[in-house]
Amino acid sequence: DVKVTQSSRYLVKRTGEKVFLECVQDMDHENMFWYRQDPGLGLRLIYFSYDVKMKEKGDIPEGYSVSREKKERFSLILESASTNQTSMYLCASRRGSPYEQYFGPGTRLTVT
Amino acid sequence: GESVGLHLPTLSVQEGDNSIINCAYSNSASDYFIWYKQESGKGPQFIIDIRSNMDKRQGQRVTVLLNKTVKHLSLQIAATQPGDSAVYFCAENRGGATNKLIFGTGTLLAVQP
Numbered sequence: 001d002v003k004v005t006q007s008s009r010y011l012v013k014r015t016g017e018k019v020f021l022e023c024v025q026d027m028d029h030e031n032m033f034w035y036r037q038d039p040g041l042g043l044r045l046i047y048f049s050y051d052v053k054m055k056e057k058g059d060i061p062e063g064y065s066v067s068r069e070k071k072e073r074f075s076l077i078l079e080s081a082s083t084n085q086t087s088m089y090l091c092a093s094r095r096g097s098p099y100e101q102y103f104g105p106g107t108r109l110t111v112t
Numbered sequence: 113g114e115s116v117g118l119h120l121p122t123l124s125v126q127e128g129d130n131s132i133i134n135c136a137y138s139n140s141a142s143d144y145f146i147w148y149k150q151e152s153g154k155g156p157q158f159i160i161d162i163r164s165n166m167d168k169r170q171g172q173r174v175t176v177l178l179n180k181t182v183k184h185l186s187l188q189i190a191a192t193q194p195g196d197s198a199v200y201f202c203a204e205n206r207g208g209a210t211n212k213l214i215f216g217t218g219t220l221l222a223v224q225p
């Protein structure tokens with residue numbers, strides 16, 4: 001089975017802090033994604049990566065950056081956390097297109 | 113945890129009945145479609161997929177129907193069980209340069225015992 005893991009299930013940070021969310025997949029997938037999920041808005045794509053060291057902006061990249069130094073790991077960075085970044089963050093991976101994306105359990109981030 | 117079911121359309125069914133969840137997609141060039149299930153506080157879980165060259169695909173207790181003429185997708189769950197209670201949403205794969213998945217906002221399925 002494909003396994004996508006995220007470093008934290010729950011995280012509480014203060015405004016202005018730098019936040020790192022880590023995601024690891026164990027199926028040698030080439031593509032990885034970061035989404036945020038908010039009630040009524042569905043899943044919105046922040047960044048994605050087709051391969052190591054490659055990254056592309058999604059629909060809402062402002063305030064975020066990403067890093068992919070190894071194939072299995074994709075990190076989301078909040079440079080200076082703000083309260084409007086309080087959300088559920090979901091990482092996903094897939095072997096290519098068009099194939100299904102497998103999601104991690106999510107990190108619920110609260111910024112106070 | 114906070115429910116992803118807030119503000120969503122809800123389908124309420126009796127245990128043992130069949131459920132039909134619908135989804136309209138927007139892009140006639142989309143070539144691949146997926147249904148996901150998401151339980152409260154968890155990540156979405158893949159249920160079933162279908163490619164645009166098919167109009168029906170069956171899995172275990174689930175069937176997906178694709179009507180390209182009206183850009184409509186449906187998920188049928190046979191003999192619905194309490195464990196099926198969750199938010200269900202569809203995703204379409206938009207081909208071309210980015211091959212991104214576009215997700216619907218979802219339907220909350222509530223199974224009454």
